[in-house]
Amino acid sequence: MTTLTAAPVTPHAAALTSGKLPKWAPWALLGGSFVISAAVFGVAAAGADLADFNIAGTVIVGILLYMVIITVISSIVESRRKAVDRLMTALVATAFLIALLPLISLLWTVVANGIERFDAEFFSFSMRNVVGDGGGIVHAIWGTVLITLTATIISVPIGLMTSIYLVEYGRGRIAKAITFFVDVMTGIPSIVAGLFIYAVFALLFKPGISMGFMGALALAVLMTPVVVRGSEELLKIVPNELREASYALGVPKWLTILKVVLPTSIAGITTSIMLAISRVIGETAPLLLTAGFTQSLNTNIFNGQMMTLPVFAYNQYMNQGTNPDAAVARAWAAALTLILIVMVLNLLARLIAKLFAPKMSGR
Numbered sequence: 113m114t115t116l117t118a119a120p121v122t123p124h125a126a127a128l129t130s131g132k133l134p135k136w137a138p139w140a141l142l143g144g145s146f147v148i149s150a151a152v153f154g155v156a157a158a159g160a161d162l163a164d165f166n167i168a169g170t171v172i173v174g175i176l177l178y179m180v181i182i183t184v185i186s187s188i189v190e191s192r193r194k195a196v197d198r199l200m201t202a203l204v205a206t207a208f209l210i211a212l213l214p215l216i217s218l219l220w221t222v223v224a225n226g227i228e229r230f231d232a233e234f235f236s237f238s239m240r241n242v243v244g245d246g247g248g249i250v251h252a253i254w255g256t257v258l259i260t261l262t263a264t265i266i267s268v269p270i271g272l273m274t275s276i277y278l279v280e281y282g283r284g285r286i287a288k289a290i291t292f293f294v295d296v297m298t299g300i301p302s303i304v305a306g307l308f309i310y311a312v313f314a315l316l317f318k319p320g321i322s323m324g325f326m327g328a329l330a331l332a333v334l335m336t337p338v339v340v341r342g343s344e345e346l347l348k349i350v351p352n353e354l355r356e357a358s359y360a361l362g363v364p365k366w367l368t369i370l371k372v373v374l375p376t377s378i379a380g381i382t383t384s385i386m387l388a389i390s391r392v393i394g395e396t397a398p399l400l401l402t403a404g405f406t407q408s409l410n411t412n413i414f415n416g417q418m419m420t421l422p423v424f425a426y427n428q429y430m431n432q433g434t435n436p437d438a439a440v441a442r443a444w445a446a447a448l449t450l451i452l453i454v455m456v457l458n459l460l461a462r463l464i465a466k467l468f469a470p471k472m473s474g475r
Contacts, residue, residue: 131189131190131191132189132190133185133186133189133190137185138182138198141178141181141182141185142174142178142182144181145174145175145177145178145181146170146171146174146178148174148177149170149171149173149174149177150170150174152173153165153166153169153170153173175202175206178202179199179202179203182195182198182199182202183195183196183198183199186198219451222444222447222448222451223448225440225441225444226441226444226445226446226447226448226449227445227448228441228444228445229441229442229444229445230445230448233246233247233248234247234248234249234442234445235248235249235250235253236248236250237250238250238251238407238408238409239251239407239408239424240407240408240409241407242407243433243434243435244433244434244435244438245435245438246438247438247442249421249424249442249445249446249449250409251406251407251408251409251410251418251419252419252420252421252423252424252446253421253449254409254410254411254418255324255403255410255418255419255420255421256393256420256421256422256450256453258324258328258411258413258418259324259327259328259331259399259403259413259418259420260328260331260389260392260393262324262325262328262332262413263327263328263329263331263332263335263392264335264385264388264389266328266329266332267331267332267335267336267339267388268335268339268385268388270332270336270339271335271336271337271338271339271340271343271388272339272343272381274290274294274336274340275339275340275341275343275344275347276343276347276369276373277290278290278291278340278344279344279347279348280347280365280369280373294337294340294341295337295341297333297336297337298337298338298341300334302330302334302392302395302397302398303397303398303401305330305331305333305334305398306330306397306398306399306400306401306402307401308330308333309326309327309329309330309333309398309401309402310326310401310402313326313402322401322402322403322404322417323402323403323404323413323414323415323416323417323418324403324410324412324413324414324416324417324418325413325414326402326403327398327399327402327403327413327418327420328413329402330395330398330399330401330402331392331395331398331399334391334392334395334398335388335389335391335392338384338387338388338391339384339385339388341384342380342381342383342384342385342387342388343377343381343384346377346380346381346384347373347377349377350372350373350376350377354372354373354376355368355372355373358371358372378465379465379466380465382461382464382465383461383465385461386457386458386461389454389457390454390457390458393422393450393453393454393457394421394422394450394454395422396422396423396426399420399422399423400423400426403417403418403419403420403423404417404418405417405419405423405424405427406418406419407419421446421447421449421450421453422446422450424442424443424446425443425444425446425447425450426443428440428442428443428446429443
């Protein structure tokens with residue numbers, strides 16, 4: 113009498129018979145879709161130069177082909193519900209990649225063009241008496257740091273206290289009016305802020321005046337509503353139970369805000385402040401009107417014009433002098449420096465938020 117033994121079932125076969133695609137199947141289908149799309153476009157471009165190959169069309173057709181194939185195969189092997197889920201997942205992933213492509217393209221372009229002038233001279237010298245090759249951005253870096261720091265010192269206390277008033281104290285028409293004007297200020301063009309500060313100083317002093325402090329005030333006008341709106345939303349999500357527990361212990365309201373509400377939301381508030389700084393650090397138009405531009409180093413924000421990185425990049429591109437290639441290279445390098453400064457500030461904000469965030473029990 114012979115005994116029949118069943119053949120071993122492989123994991124892939126088990127996955128298919130159980131009504132579920134293997135984990136490698138979506139990736140294999142995606143790769144196959146791109147291969148088919150590339151073959152189609154390759155045949156269409158047969159005999160032409162390789163540089164004329166339509167990469168964008170290949171990617172788009174490949175993604176669309178993948179969506180069709182994964183939906184059909186999943187509906188056959190799995191179920192209609194799972195097929196719709198896989199289709200929606202592919203759509204979401206595609207939308208994410210589409211949103212990410214401009215950022216990657218921008219970073220790649222800035223790095224590729226700006227790395228040429230990343231040398232010691234570029235970060236050690238100003239543009240004083242430089243008309244061709246050479247020169248640097250030390251004066252623009254100082255101007256950007258000083259003006260942005262001054263604007264932050266002005267706008268953060270005003271914005272934070274305004275948001276505290278709106279959340280903890282504000283009621284009635286006054287609070288509604290403040291909220292309305294903050295929303296209006298959030299959407300004003302940056303050039304309007306520069307014109308406003310310039311007009312005020314022209315009336316108080318003389319027409320044509322320019323100084324770093326004027327630029328800081330213009331940036332503060334743009335920063336304040338961003339800080340207010342961001343901090344307000346973060347203060348609102350602090351649980352009322354924390355406030356009530358503090359009041360039950362006899363702690364006054366101002367001390368509850370200082371010791372309970374603000375520490376609970378400090379991480380988010382720091383992030384909103386960094387968003388406000390990132391919003392204004394690359395502004396050019398208001399600084400052209402208020403801070404002006406100079407080729408020399410000036411660290412006194414209350415006297416004389418100051419150069420900033422966005423204005424430097426604009427000035428180098430628009431006034432290329434005797435050596436256009438050197439001027440454009442300096443403009444790209446200034447843009448790359450500005451991006452790196454924003455990245456460092458965001459990393460610093462995350463570190464500060466982590467250090468000052470309330471410690472959770474059990475961690």
